[in-house]
Amino acid sequence: MAHKDQYKPFTVPPTSPNETYVTISALEGGMLTLPESLFVADADPKRKSTVPSLSFLIQHPSTNGGSSTKLVFDLGLKRDLTKYPPAQQAHISQRQPIETRPDVADSLRSGGIDPAHDVDYVILSHVHWDHVGTPSDFPNSKFIVGSGTIDLLKHGASPYYPAETFDPVMLPHLRTLELPPTGETLPGAPSPSPKKTTHTWAAFPHNASLFPRTIDFFSDSSLYIIDAPGHLYGHINLLARIAPGKWVYLGGDCCHDIRILRGEKDIAMYDDGCGGLRSVHVDVGLARDTINRVGRLLDAAERIEVVVAHDKTWSESNRGRFLPGTL
Structure with missing residues (x-):
């Protein structure tokens, strides 16, 4: 198992003239209740917490004075739970x-953004x-998804992700692209789709060992997609x-409790x-490695803020940073 200390702390790239910055706003994406014992080792088996499923609006400025490019990261819960496949509804119960x-x-509409016309990308x-x-x-x-996602939606992945828990036509076929394969294949991983983006993976500048597989999405160092395997x-x-010397890391489900990221708790096994x-992660070894990498960002907390999708404390403490506010 990889250990946090084997990775060097995150080094903030030096600032330079004419840098491009994005703006980020948190979005409400619904709430769900999680038993702590499924996520955190040695937790009270009776303890549950109702947590957010955070999403984010990212706006990239135009280079020619036009409107910004708008990107939404994650979509939270469906407002109509009956739209999930029946097999998934058993889990949802x-x-x-x-709360949906x-x-x-x-959230977008309340902040003046029309999801039907104003959002360029959903990742x-x-x-x-x-x-x-x-x-x-x-x-x-x-729509942009990680490698293997389209096949996962169609066929599932044994033994923990049967096909009937997924909706194979959930994503728009003609408007959905996968990121290219990373070169690191998990056992039993779904097959990559031939419908790939034109991006290529490369190491993050100044932090190649910490993040060896990243994609410079806008080709101007303002937004990177990070390969975060394991979950x-x-x-x-x-x-x-x-901002100059200021970064935000959106960690999705790299972990479900910030104490795991800080090294205070371990991943629950059941x-x-x-x-x-097993754990809530498809590969617990890779999940720990991703957690250890992301955990090094906490050493540079004054320069980089880490937000994971189900962090209730962050959500409650940062209400002013939800749209129309910004991080």
Whole structure:
């Protein structure tokens, strides 16, 4: 198992003239209730917490004076739970109480953004039910997902992700592209789609060992897609530059409790029903490695802020940074 100390702390790239910065606003994406014992080792088996499924609006400035490019990262929960496949609804029934409004579309509209016309891209960190929201709210957006995601939606992945828990037509076929394969294949991983973006993976400048696989999405160092394997096939994070020397890392489900990221707690392991142990991550070794890498960002907290998708404390402490506010 990799250890946090094997990685060097995050080095903030030096500032330079004419840098491009994005703005980030948190979005409401619904609430769900999680039993702590499924996520945190040695937790009280009776303890539950109702947590957010955070989403984010990222706006990239135009280079020619036009409107900004708008990107939404994750879509939270569907506002209509009956739209999930029946097999998934059985799982959802164990996550009550659940709040589905406001959802991401509501949040955008309340901030003056029309999801049907104003959002250029939707990037999903992964396709677990509490992150996929209602894609039909974005009829003109391009969808971008991690490698293997399209095959996962169609065929599932044994033994923990049967096909019947996914909706194979959830994403718009003609407007959905996968990121290229990373070159690191998990056992049993779904097959990459031939419908790939034109991006290529490369190491993050000044931090090649910490983040060896990143994509400079706008080709101006303002927004990076980060390969963050372990939680689910195709799981990705975002790293955004928001001001000179200031960055935000959106960690999706790299972990479900910030104490794990700080090294205070470990990932919970539980009975897999087949005589072994499993966790909420498809590959716990890779998940720990991703957590250790992201954990090094905490050493530069004055320069980089880390936000994971289900951080209730962050959500409650940062209400002014939800749209129309910014991070």
